[in-house]
Amino acid sequence: MYTVAGQQYTGQQLLDLLRQLAAPVGSAVVWHDEYVAALPELTRTDYASTDAVLLSLGGCLVAGDSYAYKYRAQIDILARRILAGRPRFENSGTPKAYNRLNWTQQGVGDDAYLQLNNNRSPHAALLDLAATSGTWTLDCATFVQAVQLAARAVALGPAEFDRTARRPFLLKEHDSTGLTHAKLWYRTTHGGELRLRTPASDRGQTGESTVTTPDDALLLAAPPGSRVAFVNSDPRAEGTDFERENTVKLPDGTFASHPFGILTAAAMKRQLALQTVQRYGDEIDATLARAADGRHDTITPAEARTAQAALDRLLQAGDREALAAWIMAHRTWTENLLYDDLDEYLDDLLYLGEIEVYTITPETTAKRQ
Known part of the structure; x- marks a missing residue:
C-alpha cells in the first residue's frame, strides 16, 4: 500500500x-x-x-536500467493490449486461429504449436499478435508466453531481438523459443511441499531444494513477468481446461490471464474455482430431470420444475458467483459436491502450483542496455 x-x-x-x-x-x-x-x-x-x-x-x-524498465513496462502494456483485443479462448480441441502469413501450425490437438514461417521477423510477428489478438485463439499458457516474448522483443528492439532469436522460432504453451526458467517453484498437491527447480537441478548437477517460504511471500517477491499457476485439485476439474490457470505477474502485483483478465491472486483462484463449481450444475440437472418424472424420493415434480426454472435463470444471467452459491445451497442434489460455500471450497481445493522466473527477466538476465 x-x-x-x-x-x-x-x-x-x-x-x-x-x-x-x-x-x-x-x-x-x-x-x-x-x-x-x-x-x-x-x-x-x-x-x-x-x-x-x-x-x-x-x-x-x-x-x-534501460532494459529492465522497458521490459517491465511492456509486460504490463502488452498483457493489457492482448486482453483488450478479446482473443477467443482456446479450449481443448478448438482449432487454432492465428496469422497464417507469419505462422504455421505444427502437430495436432493438444500437442499443436506454432512455428514462425521462413523469412518472417520474430519481432514483427509478435507485435502483430499483440495488435490483432482479436483474430487469434489463445489458452492461458500461450497467452503468458506471448506476453513474455513480445515484451522482450520491444525491450530489445527489432534488430537485436531478431538477431538473437533462435530458429526455428516456436510459440508454444510452454518452452517457447527463448523462454527457459532460471527458477521454478512448484508443488504437485494441495498442501504439498514446495520445491525449487533450477537449470542446475534439471541437469542433475544439484538436487531440488525444499522451500519453506510462505506462498504470500513468494508471490510478493516474484519479479514482474513471472509465470504464476493456480491449481484446482477438485477431481471434477482434473483434465479440464480449468484444472489450472497460468497467469503473468504485472508490475503492480496483480496477475493477468486469459480468459479471466487482470485480478489479484485471491480473485484469480476464485474465478478458477467457479469454472468447476458450475459443472456440478450438470449433476443437479440430472437429479431434477428424474424428479420431474416422479423418480425421486424427496423432490416432487412441482419442486423440480420450480428449481429447474431458478437454475435456468441463473445460467442465463451469467453471474457465476450467484450460480455457485445456488449450486452449493443444493449440493445434496449432487453426488460429489461436499462443500457448503465457496470459501470453504477454495480453502480446501485451490492452491498455488507454480512460480516460474524466466531467464529473460531483468532480475536474472545478464542482458543490459
Missing part, C-alpha cells in the same frame, strides 16, 4: 490516479508508460503529494 497526502492506495489505484491527473488537456502532470515498471523500485511508500510520487518515479527511470 502507498500513502499519498494521507490517503491510502494500492499500486494499481496509485497508477490509475496518476493517469487521471495526466488526462486533462493542459494538465501539468505528464504520464509515462514506464511509470508502471518503475513503481516496484520506489524506496518508500509514504508521500506528501502526488508531485512527490512523480518525482520519485522519474528518478527511478533516470537512474535505472
Whole structure:
C-alpha cells in the first residue's frame, strides 16, 4: 500500500490516479508508460503529494536500467493490449486461429504449436499478435508466453531481438523459443511441499531444494513477468481446461490471464474455482430431470420444475458467483459436491502450483542496455 497526502492506495489505484491527473488537456502532470515498471523500485511508500510520487518515479527511470524498465513496462502494456483485443479462448480441441502469413501450425490437438514461417521477423510477428489478438485463439499458457516474448522483443528492439532469436522460432504453451526458467517453484498437491527447480537441478548437477517460504511471500517477491499457476485439485476439474490457470505477474502485483483478465491472486483462484463449481450444475440437472418424472424420493415434480426454472435463470444471467452459491445451497442434489460455500471450497481445493522466473527477466538476465 502507498500513502499519498494521507490517503491510502494500492499500486494499481496509485497508477490509475496518476493517469487521471495526466488526462486533462493542459494538465501539468505528464504520464509515462514506464511509470508502471518503475513503481516496484520506489524506496518508500509514504508521500506528501502526488508531485512527490512523480518525482520519485522519474528518478527511478533516470537512474535505472534501460532494459529492465522497458521490459517491465511492456509486460504490463502488452498483457493489457492482448486482453483488450478479446482473443477467443482456446479450449481443448478448438482449432487454432492465428496469422497464417507469419505462422504455421505444427502437430495436432493438444500437442499443436506454432512455428514462425521462413523469412518472417520474430519481432514483427509478435507485435502483430499483440495488435490483432482479436483474430487469434489463445489458452492461458500461450497467452503468458506471448506476453513474455513480445515484451522482450520491444525491450530489445527489432534488430537485436531478431538477431538473437533462435530458429526455428516456436510459440508454444510452454518452452517457447527463448523462454527457459532460471527458477521454478512448484508443488504437485494441495498442501504439498514446495520445491525449487533450477537449470542446475534439471541437469542433475544439484538436487531440488525444499522451500519453506510462505506462498504470500513468494508471490510478493516474484519479479514482474513471472509465470504464476493456480491449481484446482477438485477431481471434477482434473483434465479440464480449468484444472489450472497460468497467469503473468504485472508490475503492480496483480496477475493477468486469459480468459479471466487482470485480478489479484485471491480473485484469480476464485474465478478458477467457479469454472468447476458450475459443472456440478450438470449433476443437479440430472437429479431434477428424474424428479420431474416422479423418480425421486424427496423432490416432487412441482419442486423440480420450480428449481429447474431458478437454475435456468441463473445460467442465463451469467453471474457465476450467484450460480455457485445456488449450486452449493443444493449440493445434496449432487453426488460429489461436499462443500457448503465457496470459501470453504477454495480453502480446501485451490492452491498455488507454480512460480516460474524466466531467464529473460531483468532480475536474472545478464542482458543490459
